[in-house]
Amino acid sequence: xxxxxxxxxxxxxxxxxxxxxxxxxxxxxxxxxxxxxxxxxxxxxxxxxxxxxxxxxxxxxxxxxxxxxxxxxxxxxxxxxxxxxxxxxxxxxxxxxxxxxxxxxxxxxxxxxxxxxxxxxxxxxxxxxxxxxxxxxxxxxxxxxxxxxxxxxxxxxxxxxxxxxxxxxxxxxxxxxxxxxxxxxxxxxxxxxxxxxxxxxxxxxxxxxxxxxxxxxxxxxx
Numbered sequence: 001x002x003x004x005x006x007x008x009x010x011x012x013x014x015x016x017x018x019x020x021x022x023x024x025x026x027x028x029x030x031x032x033x034x035x036x037x038x039x040x041x042x043x044x045x046x047x048x049x050x051x052x053x054x055x056x057x058x059x060x061x062x063x064x065x066x067x068x069x070x071x072x073x074x075x076x077x078x079x080x081x082x083x084x085x086x087x088x089x090x091x092x093x094x095x096x097x098x099x100x101x102x103x104x105x106x107x108x109x110x111x112x113x114x115x116x117x118x119x120x121x122x123x124x125x126x127x128x129x130x131x132x133x134x135x136x137x138x139x140x141x142x143x144x145x146x147x148x149x150x151x152x153x154x155x156x157x158x159x160x161x162x163x164x165x166x167x168x169x170x171x172x173x174x175x176x177x178x179x180x181x182x183x184x185x186x187x188x189x190x191x192x193x194x195x196x197x198x199x200x201x202x203x204x205x206x207x208x209x210x211x212x213x214x215x216x217x218x219x220x221x222x
Contacts, residue, residue, distance in 0.1 A: 008219070012046045015215035017205040020044050020192035029196045033204040042192045049205050056187045056201040057220055063163055064090070071154070071161035073175050075099060078210050079167040084153065086217045093161065094153035095175070104178040107160055114155055117147040163187065165220060168207045170194045189216045 012018065020026070020034065020042030035045035063070055072094035074083030080096040087094035095103070103110050120140060123129050129137055161184060169176045169188045176198055179186050185200040189207045196202035206212035 009046055009050055011215060012049065012205070012212075015206075015211045016209050017049065017212045017215060018044045018046045019206045019209070019212075021208075025193040027193055027195050030190075030192050030194070030204055033196070034192065044192065044204055044206070046205065049203060052201070052203045053216065053219060056203055059185070059201055060163065060165065060187060060220055068162035069093065069157065069159070071095070071157070071164045072166070073099065073164060073172050074167035074213075076168055076171050078208060079213050082210065082214050082217050083167065086221045087153065090221050093157040096153060097149050099172060099175045100150050101174060102178075103154070103175070104160065104182050104184065110151075110154075113147065114151050117144065117151055118155065120144050120147075160184070165217075166199075167213055167217075168194065169199050173198075187220070189213065 018035070020030075022040050023037050023042055024040075026034070026042055033045055033048055035043045037043065060070060070092050072083045072087040072092055074080055074094075074096060075098060084094055084096040100110065120129075121144065124140075124144065129140055132140065160182065163185045164175065164179045165187045166172050166175060167189050169186070169190050170193060172188075176186060176188070180198075187201040187203070188194075188199040189203050189205055189212075190196060190199070191207040192204070194202075194207075196204060203216060205216060
């Protein structure tokens with residue numbers, strides 16, 4: 001272990017960041033990131049992960065220092081609350097419930113739907129929806145709730161993000177595909193079942209436990 005490279009390797013172990021999936025689920029691209037296999041479970045070489053984390057942190061820190069927008073994405077149960085809290089803490093947009101197809105590739109249309117949400121919110125707060133029947137108001141309330149779920153984290157995202165930080169690119173493959181198509185660099189925590197070549201700054205680590213996800217997200221947003 002080279003502690004000079006990263007003094008926080010022990011913290012990664014404590015967070016369980018070294019636990020991969022079973023060898024049978026291993027994606028070929030992560031083969032060189034596997035330290036060993038124990039009881040048929042891949043153990044990740046987190047000294048290499050530490051280097052990946054450093055590169056990703058340097059990239060994100062530079063973006064933040066220059067006022068750039070980083071879109072946080074994590075919809076799996078283990079990640080959603082962590083992603084939302086971290087994004088809100090540093091004032092970044094996020095998607096924690098469901099990735100809406102076209103959120104990047106059809107951003108102009110998404111902005112129209114967000115404008116609709118903002119308008120309905122405003123009218124409701126001013127009681128301007130009282131002119132509608134009870135049934136109509138119930139339908140409008142449902143529309144607002146649905147749009148809140150899909151867009152509440154990106155309401156203030158006025159332009160395309162400069163980068164995307166995500167958890168588990170296999171789970172978020174549509175978001176990754178859209179980001180790639182729009183030439184938006186991606187930073188991702190990914191486990192041994194993911195294609196690390198699909199993202200710009202891959203960080204191979206346990207993306208299935210809250211302790212590991214929380215560790216990496218905390219490090220990347222400090």
